[in-house]
Amino acid sequence: MKMTQMEMNYTNLTNERNSLWMRLNNLISVRESCENWMKFDNGFYFISTEQKTWMESRQECKKKGADLVIISGEEMQKFVTSFNKRVWIGLTDVEKEGVWKWVDGTTLNISFWKDKQPDSNQGHSEEDCAEIYVSDPSLRWNDIPCLQKNYWICERLLK
Incomplete structure:
Protein backbone atom coordinates (compact mmCIF):
# COMPACT_ATOMS: atom_id res chain seq x y z
CA MET A 1 0.00 0.00 0.00
CA CYS A 34 18.22 22.37 39.10
CA GLU A 35 16.16 24.62 41.38
CA ASN A 36 18.95 24.81 43.98
CA TRP A 37 21.66 25.03 41.35
CA MET A 38 23.55 28.06 40.08
CA LYS A 39 24.04 28.76 36.39
CA PHE A 40 27.56 29.61 35.25
CA ASP A 41 28.99 29.55 31.73
CA ASN A 42 27.76 26.32 30.09
CA GLY A 43 26.63 24.46 33.19
CA PHE A 44 24.75 24.30 36.46
CA TYR A 45 26.49 24.00 39.85
CA PHE A 46 25.27 22.66 43.18
CA ILE A 47 27.08 23.58 46.41
CA SER A 48 26.45 21.16 49.26
CA THR A 49 25.33 22.18 52.72
CA GLU A 50 26.64 19.02 54.39
CA GLN A 51 30.03 17.34 54.51
CA LYS A 52 30.96 13.92 53.15
CA THR A 53 34.05 12.02 52.01
CA TRP A 54 35.28 12.60 48.46
CA MET A 55 33.70 9.35 47.19
CA GLU A 56 30.41 9.96 49.03
CA SER A 57 30.35 13.48 47.59
CA ARG A 58 30.90 12.15 44.10
CA GLN A 59 28.07 9.63 44.59
CA GLU A 60 25.76 12.46 45.68
CA CYS A 61 26.62 14.34 42.49
CA LYS A 62 25.98 11.27 40.36
CA LYS A 63 22.52 10.86 41.97
CA LYS A 64 21.81 14.35 40.64
CA GLY A 65 22.97 13.47 37.12
CA ALA A 66 26.23 15.38 37.64
CA ASP A 67 29.79 14.88 38.87
CA LEU A 68 32.28 16.75 41.03
CA VAL A 69 33.36 20.04 39.47
CA ILE A 70 36.20 20.17 36.95
CA ILE A 71 38.16 23.42 36.96
CA SER A 72 39.16 24.13 33.38
CA GLY A 73 40.55 27.64 33.66
CA GLU A 74 40.92 30.92 35.52
CA GLU A 75 37.24 31.92 35.21
CA MET A 76 36.05 28.59 36.62
CA GLN A 77 38.60 28.86 39.45
CA LYS A 78 37.25 32.34 40.31
CA PHE A 79 33.67 31.07 40.21
CA VAL A 80 34.38 28.07 42.47
CA THR A 81 36.39 30.10 44.98
CA SER A 82 33.75 32.85 45.10
CA PHE A 83 31.78 30.70 47.57
CA ASN A 84 34.67 30.99 50.04
CA LYS A 85 33.92 27.45 51.18
CA ARG A 86 36.24 24.50 51.66
CA VAL A 87 34.98 22.03 49.01
CA TRP A 88 35.94 18.88 47.17
CA ILE A 89 36.70 19.25 43.49
CA GLY A 90 36.74 16.43 40.94
CA LEU A 91 40.51 15.85 41.04
CA THR A 92 42.36 12.82 42.39
CA ASP A 93 45.60 10.84 42.05
CA VAL A 94 44.16 7.69 43.65
CA GLU A 95 44.94 5.55 40.56
CA LYS A 96 48.63 6.47 40.43
CA GLU A 97 50.44 8.62 42.97
CA GLY A 98 51.41 11.96 41.49
CA VAL A 99 49.29 11.59 38.33
CA TRP A 100 46.33 13.89 38.95
CA LYS A 101 43.21 13.23 36.90
CA TRP A 102 39.78 14.79 36.72
CA VAL A 103 36.66 12.69 37.27
CA ASP A 104 36.11 12.56 33.49
CA GLY A 105 39.51 10.82 33.09
CA THR A 106 41.38 13.80 31.64
CA THR A 107 44.80 14.62 33.02
CA LEU A 108 45.54 17.87 34.76
CA ASN A 109 46.73 20.55 32.34
CA ILE A 110 46.08 23.73 34.36
CA SER A 111 46.39 23.91 38.12
CA PHE A 112 45.93 26.25 41.02
CA TRP A 113 47.82 24.40 43.75
CA LYS A 114 48.62 26.15 47.02
CA ASP A 115 52.36 26.64 47.61
CA LYS A 116 54.18 23.33 48.23
CA GLN A 117 51.11 21.32 47.15
CA PRO A 118 50.37 18.60 46.33
CA ASP A 119 52.55 17.05 48.97
CA SER A 120 50.79 13.85 50.17
CA ASN A 121 51.58 15.19 53.64
CA GLN A 122 55.28 14.57 52.94
CA GLY A 123 54.54 10.83 52.60
CA HIS A 124 53.04 10.39 56.09
CA SER A 125 49.53 9.69 54.83
CA GLU A 126 47.70 9.22 51.57
CA GLU A 127 46.38 12.54 50.29
CA ASP A 128 44.79 11.53 47.01
CA CYS A 129 41.91 14.00 46.68
CA ALA A 130 41.85 17.73 45.98
CA GLU A 131 39.97 20.48 47.72
CA ILE A 132 39.67 24.25 47.54
CA TYR A 133 41.61 25.38 50.60
CA VAL A 134 39.91 28.48 52.04
CA SER A 135 42.18 28.90 55.05
CA ASP A 136 44.73 30.28 52.61
CA PRO A 137 43.87 33.77 51.29
CA SER A 138 44.76 32.71 47.74
CA LEU A 139 41.99 30.05 47.80
CA ARG A 140 44.20 27.51 46.06
CA TRP A 141 44.04 23.73 45.88
CA ASN A 142 45.26 21.37 48.56
CA ASP A 143 45.59 17.57 48.60
CA ILE A 144 44.06 15.81 51.60
CA PRO A 145 42.95 12.28 52.51
CA CYS A 146 39.85 11.25 50.55
CA LEU A 147 38.19 9.96 53.74
CA GLN A 148 38.16 13.42 55.29
CA LYS A 149 34.73 15.07 55.25
CA ASN A 150 34.23 18.19 53.20
CA TYR A 151 31.57 20.16 51.36
CA TRP A 152 31.50 19.67 47.59
CA ILE A 153 30.43 21.21 44.29
CA CYS A 154 28.57 19.23 41.63
CA GLU A 155 28.72 20.21 37.98
CA ARG A 156 26.12 19.44 35.32
CA LEU A 157 27.18 20.65 31.89
CA LEU A 158 24.64 21.62 29.26
CA LYS A 159 24.85 19.60 26.08
Whole structure:
Protein backbone atom coordinates (compact mmCIF):
# COMPACT_ATOMS: atom_id res chain seq x y z
CA MET A 1 0.00 0.00 0.00
CA LYS A 2 1.49 3.33 -1.09
CA MET A 3 1.28 6.39 1.21
CA THR A 4 -0.04 9.60 -0.21
CA GLN A 5 1.94 12.82 0.13
CA MET A 6 -0.59 14.04 2.72
CA GLU A 7 -0.17 10.87 4.81
CA MET A 8 3.64 11.22 4.68
CA ASN A 9 3.41 14.88 5.74
CA TYR A 10 1.11 13.91 8.59
CA THR A 11 3.49 11.15 9.74
CA ASN A 12 6.50 13.49 9.56
CA LEU A 13 4.70 16.22 11.51
CA THR A 14 3.55 13.71 14.12
CA ASN A 15 7.12 12.45 14.59
CA GLU A 16 8.45 16.00 14.83
CA ARG A 17 5.76 16.92 17.39
CA ASN A 18 6.62 13.86 19.51
CA SER A 19 10.32 14.72 19.35
CA LEU A 20 9.62 18.31 20.45
CA TRP A 21 7.45 17.08 23.34
CA MET A 22 10.27 14.81 24.51
CA ARG A 23 12.79 17.68 24.35
CA LEU A 24 10.40 19.97 26.25
CA ASN A 25 9.83 17.33 28.96
CA ASN A 26 13.60 16.84 29.30
CA LEU A 27 14.15 20.60 29.68
CA ILE A 28 11.38 20.82 32.29
CA SER A 29 12.92 17.89 34.17
CA VAL A 30 16.38 19.51 34.13
CA ARG A 31 14.93 22.85 35.27
CA GLU A 32 13.00 21.26 38.13
CA SER A 33 16.02 19.26 39.27
CA CYS A 34 18.22 22.37 39.10
CA GLU A 35 16.16 24.62 41.38
CA ASN A 36 18.95 24.81 43.98
CA TRP A 37 21.66 25.03 41.35
CA MET A 38 23.55 28.06 40.08
CA LYS A 39 24.04 28.76 36.39
CA PHE A 40 27.56 29.61 35.25
CA ASP A 41 28.99 29.55 31.73
CA ASN A 42 27.76 26.32 30.09
CA GLY A 43 26.63 24.46 33.19
CA PHE A 44 24.75 24.30 36.46
CA TYR A 45 26.49 24.00 39.85
CA PHE A 46 25.27 22.66 43.18
CA ILE A 47 27.08 23.58 46.41
CA SER A 48 26.45 21.16 49.26
CA THR A 49 25.33 22.18 52.72
CA GLU A 50 26.64 19.02 54.39
CA GLN A 51 30.03 17.34 54.51
CA LYS A 52 30.96 13.92 53.15
CA THR A 53 34.05 12.02 52.01
CA TRP A 54 35.28 12.60 48.46
CA MET A 55 33.70 9.35 47.19
CA GLU A 56 30.41 9.96 49.03
CA SER A 57 30.35 13.48 47.59
CA ARG A 58 30.90 12.15 44.10
CA GLN A 59 28.07 9.63 44.59
CA GLU A 60 25.76 12.46 45.68
CA CYS A 61 26.62 14.34 42.49
CA LYS A 62 25.98 11.27 40.36
CA LYS A 63 22.52 10.86 41.97
CA LYS A 64 21.81 14.35 40.64
CA GLY A 65 22.97 13.47 37.12
CA ALA A 66 26.23 15.38 37.64
CA ASP A 67 29.79 14.88 38.87
CA LEU A 68 32.28 16.75 41.03
CA VAL A 69 33.36 20.04 39.47
CA ILE A 70 36.20 20.17 36.95
CA ILE A 71 38.16 23.42 36.96
CA SER A 72 39.16 24.13 33.38
CA GLY A 73 40.55 27.64 33.66
CA GLU A 74 40.92 30.92 35.52
CA GLU A 75 37.24 31.92 35.21
CA MET A 76 36.05 28.59 36.62
CA GLN A 77 38.60 28.86 39.45
CA LYS A 78 37.25 32.34 40.31
CA PHE A 79 33.67 31.07 40.21
CA VAL A 80 34.38 28.07 42.47
CA THR A 81 36.39 30.10 44.98
CA SER A 82 33.75 32.85 45.10
CA PHE A 83 31.78 30.70 47.57
CA ASN A 84 34.67 30.99 50.04
CA LYS A 85 33.92 27.45 51.18
CA ARG A 86 36.24 24.50 51.66
CA VAL A 87 34.98 22.03 49.01
CA TRP A 88 35.94 18.88 47.17
CA ILE A 89 36.70 19.25 43.49
CA GLY A 90 36.74 16.43 40.94
CA LEU A 91 40.51 15.85 41.04
CA THR A 92 42.36 12.82 42.39
CA ASP A 93 45.60 10.84 42.05
CA VAL A 94 44.16 7.69 43.65
CA GLU A 95 44.94 5.55 40.56
CA LYS A 96 48.63 6.47 40.43
CA GLU A 97 50.44 8.62 42.97
CA GLY A 98 51.41 11.96 41.49
CA VAL A 99 49.29 11.59 38.33
CA TRP A 100 46.33 13.89 38.95
CA LYS A 101 43.21 13.23 36.90
CA TRP A 102 39.78 14.79 36.72
CA VAL A 103 36.66 12.69 37.27
CA ASP A 104 36.11 12.56 33.49
CA GLY A 105 39.51 10.82 33.09
CA THR A 106 41.38 13.80 31.64
CA THR A 107 44.80 14.62 33.02
CA LEU A 108 45.54 17.87 34.76
CA ASN A 109 46.73 20.55 32.34
CA ILE A 110 46.08 23.73 34.36
CA SER A 111 46.39 23.91 38.12
CA PHE A 112 45.93 26.25 41.02
CA TRP A 113 47.82 24.40 43.75
CA LYS A 114 48.62 26.15 47.02
CA ASP A 115 52.36 26.64 47.61
CA LYS A 116 54.18 23.33 48.23
CA GLN A 117 51.11 21.32 47.15
CA PRO A 118 50.37 18.60 46.33
CA ASP A 119 52.55 17.05 48.97
CA SER A 120 50.79 13.85 50.17
CA ASN A 121 51.58 15.19 53.64
CA GLN A 122 55.28 14.57 52.94
CA GLY A 123 54.54 10.83 52.60
CA HIS A 124 53.04 10.39 56.09
CA SER A 125 49.53 9.69 54.83
CA GLU A 126 47.70 9.22 51.57
CA GLU A 127 46.38 12.54 50.29
CA ASP A 128 44.79 11.53 47.01
CA CYS A 129 41.91 14.00 46.68
CA ALA A 130 41.85 17.73 45.98
CA GLU A 131 39.97 20.48 47.72
CA ILE A 132 39.67 24.25 47.54
CA TYR A 133 41.61 25.38 50.60
CA VAL A 134 39.91 28.48 52.04
CA SER A 135 42.18 28.90 55.05
CA ASP A 136 44.73 30.28 52.61
CA PRO A 137 43.87 33.77 51.29
CA SER A 138 44.76 32.71 47.74
CA LEU A 139 41.99 30.05 47.80
CA ARG A 140 44.20 27.51 46.06
CA TRP A 141 44.04 23.73 45.88
CA ASN A 142 45.26 21.37 48.56
CA ASP A 143 45.59 17.57 48.60
CA ILE A 144 44.06 15.81 51.60
CA PRO A 145 42.95 12.28 52.51
CA CYS A 146 39.85 11.25 50.55
CA LEU A 147 38.19 9.96 53.74
CA GLN A 148 38.16 13.42 55.29
CA LYS A 149 34.73 15.07 55.25
CA ASN A 150 34.23 18.19 53.20
CA TYR A 151 31.57 20.16 51.36
CA TRP A 152 31.50 19.67 47.59
CA ILE A 153 30.43 21.21 44.29
CA CYS A 154 28.57 19.23 41.63
CA GLU A 155 28.72 20.21 37.98
CA ARG A 156 26.12 19.44 35.32
CA LEU A 157 27.18 20.65 31.89
CA LEU A 158 24.64 21.62 29.26
CA LYS A 159 24.85 19.60 26.08
